């Protein structure tokens with residue numbers, strides 16, 4: 001190792017995130033325009049308020065404030081007595097008012113945290129604040145990436161959509177921790193019912209990253225505020241997925257390490273993640289807070305929200321539910337994780353346990369149902385719970401074999417949208433009645449004298465062969481154990 005690579009390795013990676021999540025509300029943050037714009041033409045969900053026309057006045061959407069309080073409770077943050085909005089002033093074509101209504105020194109959530117687990121190690125990531133703000137419109141760069149486009153189109157359908165900006169402390173020490181955090185955050189938000197991960201652009205991440213000399217890292221892994229402030233950092237924008245975050249940051253780690261190795265300073269700047277090219281590119285020098293000329297939004301009065309924390313309930317969160325599933329239903333940790341991956345799955349499973357044995361229901365849901373759904377890239381909502389209950393009943397009561405239940409009935413339910421009984425009827429799967437099995441056993445013995453002779457000569461394979469003949473004759477619907485017994489009885493007579 002050269003002296004210079006040693007120098008680069010002697011730095012710890014430090015990352016802090018500013019995560020923007022769209023809150024799922026029916027209407028925008030300060031006007032009545034619908035947020036459900038995905039299928040609609042550009043600039044059709046707008047009004048004087050979200051276009052920033054002179055004289056238009058904003059009114060706060062209560063549902064967005066409630067969602068923010070839920071997020072605050074889930075990340076164990078403080079909710080202050082009073083919270084208010086500020087104007088953040090900057091000029092950009094996606095921002096029709098030339099200012100964004102956001103929160104500044106009195107955000108709705110302060111000092112929270114979220115626990116993650118990376119390779120079995122638990123880490124607590126502190127969250128400095130989480131505040132409400134309006135989303136700008138969206139820009140479409142035609143004819144290439146942002147730095148190559150011929151022209152740009154603007155769409156204000158998104159302008160005014162409620163966002164929560166969640167700002168972490170610089171507690172991450174690797175890109176993989178960031179990925180785990182984003183996955184955990186999405187899981188929690190999804191449980192709260194305030195977030196739709198499937199929605200395009202519903203999660204956007206700005207990642208701040210620097211290298212801090214190892215001697216500044218204390219034994220417990222913490223780094224002093226002075227050292228953090230002294231480190232030159234880049235802010236990487238335009239990250240829109242967990243995997244993208246990990247890739248962009250891995251790229252930045254290498255880029256910054258290379259700079260340090262060559263004895264250069266890391267430039268303090270804003271960089272753009274170019275997903276297609278897999279690189280970050282320099283955009284501009286980083287703006288300072290004073291550039292934004294924050295001042296209080298006089299069109300919106302302060303909101304008294306301290307009581308909301310008690311009034312607004314939140315559901316059981318994923319970690320707690322996972323633990324409870326293990327304790328209450330005796331599930332292994334893998335099954336418990338799969339069955340709590342989303343609230344919808346957990347609710348679905350838990351409803352099944354009211355009717356079936358929890359382990360039987362777990363095997364069906366975690367292994368068979370989710371497996372077959374994933375394979376087809378279908379959501380859980382593609383199946384009716386009533387149909388799944390019926391399917392499990394057919395298996396539980398021995399009306400069809402487990403193998404047929406999964407491989408024939410479940411697959412036809414998903415591929416053809418049939419009800420379980422329709423498949424059983426069409427494929428003639430009902431377990432064969434006793435007379436039919438007895439007849440098939442007698443026929444197998446009569447038709448296969450060689451195998452019968454082999455059986456009497458003590459050859460093990462002969463019985464299996466005969467069982468196979470009976471199973472084939474009954475279309476796989478006989479119970480193999482019963483067939484075995486009947487054959488032995490017949491042969492040993």
Ligand code: ADP
Pocket residue numbers: 014015016017018167168169170171208209210227228229231233289
């Ligand atoms: P700014 O004044 O630039 O907005 P903040 O202190 O508000 O800076 O922090 C913005 C983000 O930068 C936060 O997510 C924080 O965790 C992160 N951050 C702060 N210091 C560092 C650092 N040395 N390296 C990486 N990220 C950092």
Ligand code: ZN
Pocket residue numbers: 028031032033045046047048049050051160
């Ligand atoms: Zn509007």
Ligand code: MG
Pocket residue numbers: none
């Ligand atoms: Mg800041």
